[in-house]
């Protein structure tokens with residue numbers, strides 16, 4: 395059920411209407427869209443906060459760790475200044491985050507878009523498989539300390555995460571699932587970039603480059619956009635949707 399925006403929420407989101415070409419209809423699509431956040435990391439909390447401030451009203455955060463999910467839930471409910479936040483953001487514990495977990499598949503099928511806030515590469519790859527299978531956009535990120543990359547995977551238009559990793563030559567990243575953590579100020583930067591991509595996709599505002607990956611090094615200040623990550627014709631995941 396969609397929660398009616400209260401006055402405070404309207405104040406928070408109304409300034410977006412000042413952006414060129416951004417209309418009430420875009421804001422309405424954001425409010426009606428269902429966002430699924432996978433992983434109960436600090437990044438997940440930051441994404442949820444920016445989503446709420448952007449006008450999102452249907453957010454579900456899932457994880458397989460009860461302790462991490464409880465910490466996130468307590469912290470989010472204390473720090474997010476929205477009166478009806480309890481009805482906007484739901485927290486749900488799952489047994490697994492791999493594609494054999496029917497609960498995750500059901501939630502992803504109900505969502506309009508999935509945000510990858512996991513720090514585990516096996517979970518990221520499973521999420522890519524699931525989103526390709528269900529034809530759901532996935533806003534993916536990965537990184538370490540002050541560096542990150544951001545990739546909006548649009549099934550039918552984008553390479554899957556397995557093909558992306560192969561083309562980037564970073565298959566080895568999966569060998570060390572504990573290596574991913576972020577410098578605190580970089581978390582807010584990445585969360586805002588992820589939510590910007592997510593809200594543009596669900597509201598159909600502006601241009602979404604489905605075959606680009608954005609790489610940023612906050613330490614050096616250098617950024618790079620790599621292009622050409624189209625579906626692979628011989629891939630059973632991304633290639634299947636492009637035939």
Ligand SMILES: [Zn+2]
Nearest residue numbers: 554557629632
């Ligand atoms: Zn692929």
